Amino acid sequence: MRILGIETSCDETSAGVVEDGTTIRSNVIASQTDLHAHFGGVVPEIASRRHVELILPTIQEALDQARPVIPPGIDTWRDETALDEIDCIGVINRPGLIGALIVGVAAAKSIAFSRGIPLVPVHHLEAHIYANWLSPVESREQRVESRERPAVEVRFPVVCLVVSGGHSDLILMSGHGEYEILARTRDDAAGEAFDKCARAMGLGYPGGPLIDKLAKEGNPRAVAFPRGKVGDTLDFSFSGLKTAVIRYIEGAEGRVPLPDLAASFQEAVVDVLVDHTFRAASERGVKQVLLGGGVAANSRLRSAVRSRGEQLGIEVIAPPPVLCTDNAAMAAAAAYFAFQRGEVAGLDMDCYATERLGGRG
Numbered sequence: 001m002r003i004l005g006i007e008t009s010c011d012e013t014s015a016g017v018v019e020d021g022t023t024i025r026s027n028v029i030a031s032q033t034d035l036h037a038h039f040g041g042v043v044p045e046i047a048s049r050r051h052v053e054l055i056l057p058t059i060q061e062a063l064d065q066a067r068p069v070i071p072p073g074i075d076t077w078r079d080e081t082a083l084d085e086i087d088c089i090g091v092i093n094r095p096g097l098i099g100a101l102i103v104g105v106a107a108a109k110s111i112a113f114s115r116g117i118p119l120v121p122v123h124h125l126e127a128h129i130y131a132n133w134l135s136p137v138e139s140r141e142q143r144v145e146s147r148e149r150p151a152v153e154v155r156f157p158v159v160c161l162v163v164s165g166g167h168s169d170l171i172l173m174s175g176h177g178e179y180e181i182l183a184r185t186r187d188d189a190a191g192e193a194f195d196k197c198a199r200a201m202g203l204g205y206p207g208g209p210l211i212d213k214l215a216k217e218g219n220p221r222a223v224a225f226p227r228g229k230v231g232d233t234l235d236f237s238f239s240g241l242k243t244a245v246i247r248y249i250e251g252a253e254g255r256v257p258l259p260d261l262a263a264s265f266q267e268a269v270v271d272v273l274v275d276h277t278f279r280a281a282s283e284r285g286v287k288q289v290l291l292g293g294g295v296a297a298n299s300r301l302r303s304a305v306r307s308r309g310e311q312l313g314i315e316v317i318a319p320p321p322v323l324c325t326d327n328a329a330m331a332a333a334a335a336y337f338a339f340q341r342g343e344v345a346g347l348d349m350d351c352y353a354t355e356r357l358g359g360r361g
């Protein structure tokens, strides 16, 4: 089954084609980061307008790149995927910037209506989780060879750590589409903390990748920043850490080299994320941990989760960094499994600025 995924929930316009929920045929991501960097964050109205400009060329590019596998022995083959080879549309319709979501949803509805194919609404966090089912992008030749390659083997129940610019959630996933939220952030999301602290350090936007890079040259023990705790719950809190970083910069500018500051901040975030994730895993007796969301691209988080997983005998699965940040292939993967459960929407499908994973919409 070939699904066209569409994602426009924030500042990435993305379209991609995925086969059977696992094999990426294309994943085109048109980032608007440059447009928003000037303002130090995403400006919703600007994002919506840019999505309008980018959505059709992005979908066309995704179809062009999703060339079919050439069966051995055949030398002539059409070089793009036609719309009538798409079996289903999966679109992220919640949560996100409403004016941005509307653009992707309108495009998805139009295609579904005109081709007479099913339309599957996808929750943004669910898409981040399903990025773990995607096989890495392969060249055309590799695709022919590895056609039968099995997908990543996820064995339920698993604990998912989804950390992005808007969310920091620990989710128990006990089957396809079955979620229990174990923890969330009480204030800032992890990615938000990265972005805000990067701004305070005078770095650009988005701050996560810049701090990640800078921290590689720094000492993570240079400054002992607080590890946010919310009683003895698994919930996260990053606003205290953010304030501590800002206070530190105001009081001690120039005293600690920026790479040390970046590394110390990053370590404080990573420590808490890793601790809570494995506490959740051991409380629920699960043997696999899945990562997702933009912050899961962080190199220190990835290595810390892996080494703790090895110590505890818990397998860690993480999408490659490019599939951690927002993209449409993850929407198509989630849509494949949602379609199997009959989660098909009519043309009256709406989009929602906020909604819990597992809620209605």
Ligand code: KG4
Pocket: 010, 163, 164, 165, 166, 167, 190, 191, 192, 194, 195, 206, 207, 208, 209, 212, 293, 294, 295, 296, 297, 298, 299, 324, 325, 326
């Ligand atoms: O999932 P995502 O692309 O968009 C949202 O759903 O929010 O996540 C974006 C967030 C931003 O806050 C960005 O700074 C952060 O993910 N991020 C990172 C890294 N790459 C992206 N944070 C830390 N380290 C990274 N390498």
Ligand code: ZN
Pocket: 124, 128, 164, 165, 293, 294, 325, 326
């Ligand atoms: Zn995201």
